[in-house]
Amino acid sequence: MITIKEIAQHLGVSPTTVSNVVRGKTKEVSKENIEKIQDYLKKVNYIPNMTARNLAQQKSNIIGVVLKVRKERTTHIFTDPFVAEMLGGIEEVVRKAGYSMMVRISDDIEEILDYVTTWNVDGMILFCMLNDDAIRVQQQFKKPIACVDAYISKEVEDKFGDKFINIALDDEEGVYNCISYLIDNGHRKIGFYSDNIEGVNAARLRGYKRALMDHGIKPTKDDIFKFDPSLKMHDISLNKMIDKAKDYTAVFCTSDMYAVELMNGCILKGINVPDDLSIIGVDDTLISKVARPQLTTLHQSPKEKGKLAAVKIMEFINGENAEEHQIILKSHLVIRDSVKNIK
Amino acid sequence: MITIKEIAQHLGVSPTTVSNVVRGKTKEVSKENIEKIQDYLKKVNYIPNMTARNLAQQKSNIIGVVLKVRKERTTHIFTDPFVAEMLGGIEEVVRKAGYSMMVRISDDIEEILDYVTTWNVDGMILFCMLNDDAIRVQQQFKKPIACVDAYISKEVEDKFGDKFINIALDDEEGVYNCISYLIDNGHRKIGFYSDNIEGVNAARLRGYKRALMDHGIKPTKDDIFKFDPSLKMHDISLNKMIDKAKDYTAVFCTSDMYAVELMNGCILKGINVPDDLSIIGVDDTLISKVARPQLTTLHQSPKEKGKLAAVKIMEFINGENAEEHQIILKSHLVIRDSVKNIK
DNA sequence: TTGAAAGCGCTAACAA
DNA sequence: TTGTTAGCGCTTTCAA
Numbered sequence A, B: 001m002i003t004i005k006e007i008a009q010h011l012g013v014s015p016t017t018v019s020n021v022v023r024g025k026t027k028e029v030s031k032e033n034i035e036k037i038q039d040y041l042k043k044v045n046y047i048p049n050m051t052a053r054n055l056a057q058q059k060s061n062i063i064g065v066v067l068k069v070r071k072e073r074t075t076h077i078f079t080d081p082f083v084a085e086m087l088g089g090i091e092e093v094v095r096k097a098g099y100s101m102m103v104r105i106s107d108d109i110e111e112i113l114d115y116v117t118t119w120n121v122d123g124m125i126l127f128c129m130l131n132d133d134a135i136r137v138q139q140q141f142k143k144p145i146a147c148v149d150a151y152i153s154k155e156v157e158d159k160f161g162d163k164f165i166n167i168a169l170d171d172e173e174g175v176y177n178c179i180s181y182l183i184d185n186g187h188r189k190i191g192f193y194s195d196n197i198e199g200v201n202a203a204r205l206r207g208y209k210r211a212l213m214d215h216g217i218k219p220t221k222d223d224i225f226k227f228d229p230s231l232k233m234h235d236i237s238l239n240k241m242i243d244k245a246k247d248y249t250a251v252f253c254t255s256d257m258y259a260v261e262l263m264n265g266c267i268l269k270g271i272n273v274p275d276d277l278s279i280i281g282v283d284d285t286l287i288s289k290v291a292r293p294q295l296t297t298l299h300q301s302p303k304e305k306g307k308l309a310a311v312k313i314m315e316f317i318n319g320e321n322a323e324e325h326q327i328i329l330k331s332h333l334v335i336r337d338s339v340k341n342i343k
Numbered sequence C: 001t002t003g004a005a006a007g008c009g010c011t012a013a014c015a016a
Numbered sequence D: 001t002t003g004t005t006a007g008c009g010c011t012t013t014c015a016a
Helices: A004-011 A014-022 A031-044 A050-057 A080-097 A111-118 A132-139 A154-159 A171-185 A199-214 A231-245 A256-268 A285-288 A301-319 B006-011 B015-024 B033-042 B050-057 B081-096 B109-118 B131-140 B154-159 B171-184 B201-216 B231-245 B256-268 B286-290 B303-316
Strands: A062-068 A101-108 A123-127 A145-148 A165-171 A191-193 A225-227 A250-253 A278-283 A296-299 A324-327 A332-334 B062-068 B101-107 B122-126 B144-150 B164-169 B188-195 B224-225 B250-253 B277-281 B296-300 B326-329 B332-334
Touching: A004 A031, A004 B015, A014 A031, A014 A145, A050 B050, A062 A080, A062 A111, A080 A101, A080 A123, A080 A145, A080 A256, A080 A301, A101 A111, A101 B081, A101 B101, A101 B296, A111 A132, A123 A278, A123 A301, A132 A154, A145 A301, A165 A171, A165 A301, A171 A191, A171 A199, A171 A250, A171 A296, A171 A332, A191 A199, A191 A256, A199 A225, A225 A231, A231 A256, A250 A256, A250 A324, A256 A278, A256 B286, A278 B326, A285 B256, A285 B286, A324 B154, B006 B015, B006 B033, B050 B171, B062 B081, B081 B122, B081 B303, B101 B109, B109 B131, B122 B286, B122 B303, B131 B154, B144 B224, B144 B303, B164 B171, B164 B303, B171 B188, B171 B277, B171 B296, B171 B332, B188 B201, B188 B231, B188 B256, B224 B231, B231 B256, B250 B256, B256 B277, B277 B326, B303 B326
Parallel strands: A062 A101, A062 A123, A123 A145, A145 A165, A165 A324, A191 A225, A191 A250, A250 A278, A278 A296, B062 B101, B062 B122, B122 B144, B144 B164, B164 B326, B188 B224, B188 B250, B250 B277, B277 B296
Antiparallel strands: A296 A332, B296 B332
């Protein structure tokens, strides 16, 4: 690759002048030099060395997109329609802003911090941060951060500066509505199905419990099914769940993907959905529409979440500050065919 | 961030010695220095500056993962289960090899070349390269390349050096088998449904045509439905397709995603699958199992394709050479419920 | 075993 | 308007 220095030598000008032309800072360059240099740049197809540029400018032009997920989920995290849509939203904004996206999957916040530090990313978009993580991140990472579905306390949140935002959903409220809807349709034995009950899903669990209690139903620990999404355990967990499902008339699942997998497993085992079991999911991604029966689900827009996070990061980088630390999007229930009225 | 120089000064040793310890090149460092330096590194939580390291070493530790897709597909490329699974396969291998993944979506080969050049990526994984692209890539990009589903001529292929591989599928043969299966089940009016007929899909189209002709059916241009996958056009294209579908007893779709969307559209319009229309897809991703009826589809393993591409790139970087320019994986038909025997 | 010095390719402060 | 110079943080020769 040809360098600025070589070009400068060849044309008998200084590297600064060439550099200025390359970067379009042509106010201080004479017309004849601009033309001469531009012609030559094109002729030799000059392409700047990003590494050198970044070192000189103490930045990276990289946005670190970090998916903090537990090991069991790593292998198929991209195939979760929620994540896929979110990434699509992020990618577009980041690319159009002239930045590059580095995607990192990890379940270890220390590793993540090392990663974004060593690459000196200009901003980080962090998916699924928990409270303890947030404390560490806040201590160590001093660049713009946008979170999607971080679930952290008000106190920790307030420790972050002006370059922090969390894009969230009204999870508790949304799930409250889902469960209320089930109850309105005559369901009293309602399961809660998730791969974890941290962060966002803790909020959802609260909504679930509150809805039950408000309708005079006492939630028990047994009603919460935590399953292992790793490839190995997947079918085992699923079958366990299906066995238990017979004791229920409805199950709330914390994502469309899990809902649809459960539904599929049930149907294959002769449990009819929704006649024998009603199912509700979350996300309203493509999969909920193509599944049969079509899935009743709590709508949110993963793509919008991703886009918004990316837009905010760009604003932060460009000097704007966050006016608030949280943006809470509104969910709504999309009623399709996977819930039966059993009144 | 603390630098090697500062550490050296503080400890009264040279930057070289610190650098050697950081990189584990401790053969030439005295034990007392090793210990002293390691302790201090830990104490100050030293994290190397990747940019500086890369500039000095003339490499990047980056693998460029490039999705070359037409503009209409950009917005939801990650949500295609094929792409999602493939990315998952790539990510794992790349990460475990100590590299970082930069994902770039573009439909312009010149832009792609500029991108990987400016970032000085150590290797590129390229999805969906066409013949003309390949010529340009071969001219300009002299680092290891692994392609997934590139479709290029033997001559162009041979112009690449020892650091090139293409991971492909026996597309023509596979689709030949799909169509033969349909014909065996009594179908004679069979449509071909795709968003493009370049590259891989050109091979599939050949398989389609050959199967028809071998069974005495003359394929016509009208039987090929090209639709526009952009968000705007999506429903319009789909409806057009569905209108035409009445003239057919079966449709072959070039991906599960499209197959499932078509199936869904048909069902919503009162066209029963498979009673009124049989459908076959390609990929055998999750979506084909959760759709109803379950989709009969040509199985391949996107994840394996991705993994293999990434493994090959790493081998190339580590000095190994390609023994062949193509690895052709075997597909096979997975028979589920979306095809009806109408004999 | 250690360290001085040059260099990776670019930018930016400052002088001319 | 142009060019000189130093420097970004690291690695790598090579001499001590």
